[in-house]
Amino acid sequence: MSFLDVLYFIIPSAIFYAAPLILTAIGGVFTERSGVVNIGLEGIMIVGAASSIIFNLSFADQLGNATPWVGLIVAMGFGILLSLILAVAAVSLRADQTVSGVALNMLGLAVAVFTVKMIFDKGQTDSITERFSRFDIPVLGDIPILGKMFFVDVYATSILAIVVAIVAWFVIYKTPFGLRLRAVGEHPMAADTMGVNVTKMRYVAVMISGALGGIGGAIYAQAISGNFGASTISGQGFMAIAAMIFGKWHPLGALGAALFFGFAQALSVAGGSIPYVQDVPKIFLLILPYVLTILALAGFIGKAHAPKASGVPYVKGKR
Amino acid sequence: MSKRVVNILVPLISILLGLIIGAIVMAVSGFNPINGYVALWNGIFMDTYTMGETIRQITPYVFSGLAVAFAFRTGLFNIGVEGQLIMGWLAAAWVGQAFELPAVVHVPLALIAAAAAGALWAFIPGLLKAKLQVHEVIVTIMMNYTALHVANALIGVISGGQERTDSIHESASLRSPFLESITDYSRMHWGFVIALIAVMIMWFILQKTTLGYELKAVGFNKNASEYAGMNVNKNIILAMLISGAFAGLGGAMEALGTFENMSKLHAATGIGFDGIAVALLGANQPFGVLLGAILFGALKYGGLNMPSEAGVPTEIVSIVIALIIFFVASGYIIRVALERFGKKRKEEK
Numbered sequence: 001m002s003f004l005d006v007l008y009f010i011i012p013s014a015i016f017y018a019a020p021l022i023l024t025a026i027g028g029v030f031t032e033r034s035g036v037v038n039i040g041l042e043g044i045m046i047v048g049a050a051s052s053i054i055f056n057l058s059f060a061d062q063l064g065n066a067t068p069w070v071g072l073i074v075a076m077g078f079g080i081l082l083s084l085i086l087a088v089a090a091v092s093l094r095a096d097q098t099v100s101g102v103a104l105n106m107l108g109l110a111v112a113v114f115t116v117k118m119i120f121d122k123g124q125t126d127s128i129t130e131r132f133s134r135f136d137i138p139v140l141g142d143i144p145i146l147g148k149m150f151f152v153d154v155y156a157t158s159i160l161a162i163v164v165a166i167v168a169w170f171v172i173y174k175t176p177f178g179l180r181l182r183a184v185g186e187h188p189m190a191a192d193t194m195g196v197n198v199t200k201m202r203y204v205a206v207m208i209s210g211a212l213g214g215i216g217g218a219i220y221a222q223a224i225s226g227n228f229g230a231s232t233i234s235g236q237g238f239m240a241i242a243a244m245i246f247g248k249w250h251p252l253g254a255l256g257a258a259l260f261f262g263f264a265q266a267l268s269v270a271g272g273s274i275p276y277v278q279d280v281p282k283i284f285l286l287i288l289p290y291v292l293t294i295l296a297l298a299g300f301i302g303k304a305h306a307p308k309a310s311g312v313p314y315v316k317g318k319r
Numbered sequence: 320m321s322k323r324v325v326n327i328l329v330p331l332i333s334i335l336l337g338l339i340i341g342a343i344v345m346a347v348s349g350f351n352p353i354n355g356y357v358a359l360w361n362g363i364f365m366d367t368y369t370m371g372e373t374i375r376q377i378t379p380y381v382f383s384g385l386a387v388a389f390a391f392r393t394g395l396f397n398i399g400v401e402g403q404l405i406m407g408w409l410a411a412a413w414v415g416q417a418f419e420l421p422a423v424v425h426v427p428l429a430l431i432a433a434a435a436a437g438a439l440w441a442f443i444p445g446l447l448k449a450k451l452q453v454h455e456v457i458v459t460i461m462m463n464y465t466a467l468h469v470a471n472a473l474i475g476v477i478s479g480g481q482e483r484t485d486s487i488h489e490s491a492s493l494r495s496p497f498l499e500s501i502t503d504y505s506r507m508h509w510g511f512v513i514a515l516i517a518v519m520i521m522w523f524i525l526q527k528t529t530l531g532y533e534l535k536a537v538g539f540n541k542n543a544s545e546y547a548g549m550n551v552n553k554n555i556i557l558a559m560l561i562s563g564a565f566a567g568l569g570g571a572m573e574a575l576g577t578f579e580n581m582s583k584l585h586a587a588t589g590i591g592f593d594g595i596a597v598a599l600l601g602a603n604q605p606f607g608v609l610l611g612a613i614l615f616g617a618l619k620y621g622g623l624n625m626p627s628e629a630g631v632p633t634e635i636v637s638i639v640i641a642l643i644i645f646f647v648a649s650g651y652i653i654r655v656a657l658e659r660f661g662k663k664r665k666e667e668k
Binding site: 037039094095096098100107114118230234238241242281282287290298 | 344348396398443447451453454456457458460461462463464465467468469471472585586587592593595596599626632634635636637638640641642644645648649650651652
C-alpha cells in the first residue's frame with residue numbers, strides 16, 4: 001500500500017467511526033454548558049442502539065431503505081425519555097449528578113437487555129438487513145486526491161454528524177438561547193436574576209443530550225455493529241465524554257476530538273494491514289483517547305476548564 | 320422525627336420503592352411479580368449451595384463499596400473502582416500462577432500485590448487532584464477503560480497469547496474443602512473473612528486514628544483543614560491510595576476465590592460501578608457498606624435464578640438497583656415528605 005492508498009482507506013473509516021462519538025459528544029457539550037454533568041451518556045447510547053435495532057428488525061420489510069433513518073428518530077425519542085429521568089433527579093430533586101448519571105448507565109443497559117431478552121428470548125438480537133449505506137457525492141468526489149479521501153463512499157451519517165456539530169456551534173455561540181445556556185452553566189444565580197428560567201434551560205439541555213446520545217447510539221448500532229447485545233456499546237459514551245473534554249467543552253473542539261478518536265479507533269481496527277502502524281501494539285491505539293483526555297485535563301495539552309457551575313444543583317435563593 | 324431515624328428511613332423507603340417499581344415493570348411485561356420475587360428469594364436462600372454462592376457474590380461488593388465510601392469520606396468521588404479492581408484482579412492472578420510458595424506466604428503476597436496494583440491505579444487521579452486540581456471523576460472514568468484494555472493486553476502477554484491466564488496454584492487459593500463441603504461444592508471462599516476484616520479496618524482508620532480524623536476533616540471542609548495545619552494534598556493522595564487498595568483487594572477475591580484465573584474482559588465487570596450503589600445505600604459508613612453489599616450482592620446472585628424459575632430476565636435486578644440509587648440520590652424529596660409527615664403528626668398531638 002502506498003501512503004496515499006492508506007489515506008484513502010483510513011480517513012473515510014475514521015470519519016465513519018467518529019460519527020456516533022461526534023453526536024454524543026455534542027450532546028454532552030449542551031448539558032455541561034447548562035451546568036449538568038451527564039455521565040449517563042453511555043446508558044443513553046445503549047438505549048438508542050437497542051431501540052433502533054429493534055425498530056429496524058421489526059419494520060425493515062415495510063420501510064425498506066428508509067428504515068435506519070426512521071430508526072434514528074425512534075432512538076432519539078427513547079434517548080430523550082431516558083434523559084428525562086436524569087433531568088428530574090438532578091435538576092428538580094437536586095440529586096448528585098454523577099450518582100444519577102451512573103444509575104442512568106445501569107438503568108439504560110438493564111432496560112435494553114431486558115427488552116431484548118423479552119422479544120428475542122436471547123441476549124443478542126439478529127443482524128439487521130437495512131443498514132446505512134455509502135454513496136458518492138457528485139462533483140466534489142471528482143476533485144483529485146481530496147475528492148477520493150472525503151467525498152467518495154461516504155456515509156450520510158458522517159455528514160449528519162458534522163452538520164450537527166456546526167449547527168451546535170451556531171446555536172451555542174450565536175443565538176440568544178445559546179447565551180442563556182452558557183449563562184446558566186457559568187453563573188445560574190446571575191442568569192436567574194436576569195429572568196432566565198434555570199430549571200427550564202437545564203431540562204432542555206439534558207433532553208438535547210438525550211436526543212443526540214440516542215441518535216449516536218443508533219448510528220453506532222445501525223452502521224457499525226449491525227446488531228445489539230449487552231456489550232455492543234462498551235465505553236463509547238465515556239469516549240464521547242472524553243471527546244467533549246478534550247475539545248474543551250466547545251462543539252467544534254468536540255468535533256475535532258471525536259474525529260481524532262475515530263481515527264485512533266479506525267487504526268486499531270484496521271491497523272494490521274497498514275505499514276508502520278502494524279508494528280505498534282494495538283493496546284496503545286485502544287487507550288490513546290483516554291490517556292490523551294487525562295493529559296488534556298492535567299494541562300499538558302492546553303488547559304481545559306469546565307463550565308463553572310457544572311455539577312452543582314441550583315437552589316433558588318441559596319448563596 | 321429525629322435526623323437519625325430519617326437517615327435510616329430514606330434508604331429503606333428507597334429499597335421498597337425500587338422493589339415496587341420492579342414489580343410493576345414485571346407486571347407490565349406480562350410476568351407475575353410474585354413468582355418473580357419468589358424466584359429471587361429462592362435464588363438466594365434455596366439451599367446451602369445458593370447461600371454459599373450468594374456470600375461469594377457479596378464478597379467483592381463489600382470491597383468495591385468500601386473503596387467508594389472511603390474516598391467519599393475525604394470528599395472524593397472514585398468512579399475508578401472498576402479499573403482499580405481489574406488491576407488488582409490481574410495482579411493477584413499473576414502472583415497466584417507465577418510463583419510457587421507455601422500458602423502462608425503466597426496468599427498474603429497475592430493480596431498485597433492486588434492492593435498495591437489497585438492503589439497504584441488510584442494514585443494517578445489522586446496525584447492529579449492534589450497537585451493540579453484535576454477533577455477526579457473524569458480521570459478515574461478514563462482510567463477504567465485504560466485498565467480494561469491494559470489488562471486484556473497483559474493477559475495476552477502473561478498467558479502467551481491465550482484468552483485467559485493459567486489457573487493459580489492451590490497455595491494461593493482462598494477456596495477450601497471445608498467451605499465446599501458445608502455449601503454443597505459452591506465457589507464460596509475465605510474471602511468473606513477478609514472482607515469483614517476490611518470493614519473493621521475502615522472503621523478503625525476513620526474512627527480511631529489521627530489519619531482518619533484528618534481525612535474526614537478534609538472531606539468536610541478543605542480550607543478549614545488547611546488552616547488547621549493539615550496537609551490537604553497528602554490526605555487526598557492517601558485517601559485515593561487506601562480506596563484503590565480496597566478496590567484491588569476486591570479484584571483479588573475474583574482472582575483467588577471465584578475464578579482462580581483472569582479471562583480477557585469484553586466490558587467492565589460492573590462490580591466497581593455497583594460499589595457506588597453499595598456505598599450510597601450504606602451512607603458511606605463501613606457497617607452500612609456491609610449491609611448494602613449484602614443486599615445488592617444477594618439481589619445480583621438471586622436474580623440469576625429468575626429466568627429459569629419465573630421466566631423473568633435477570634436484568635430486572637439491575638433495573639431495581641438502578642432505581643434504588645435514583646431514590647437514595649434524590650433523598651431530598653423523601654426527606655421533605657418525611658418532615659411534612661412528622662410535622663403533621665406533631666400538630667395532631
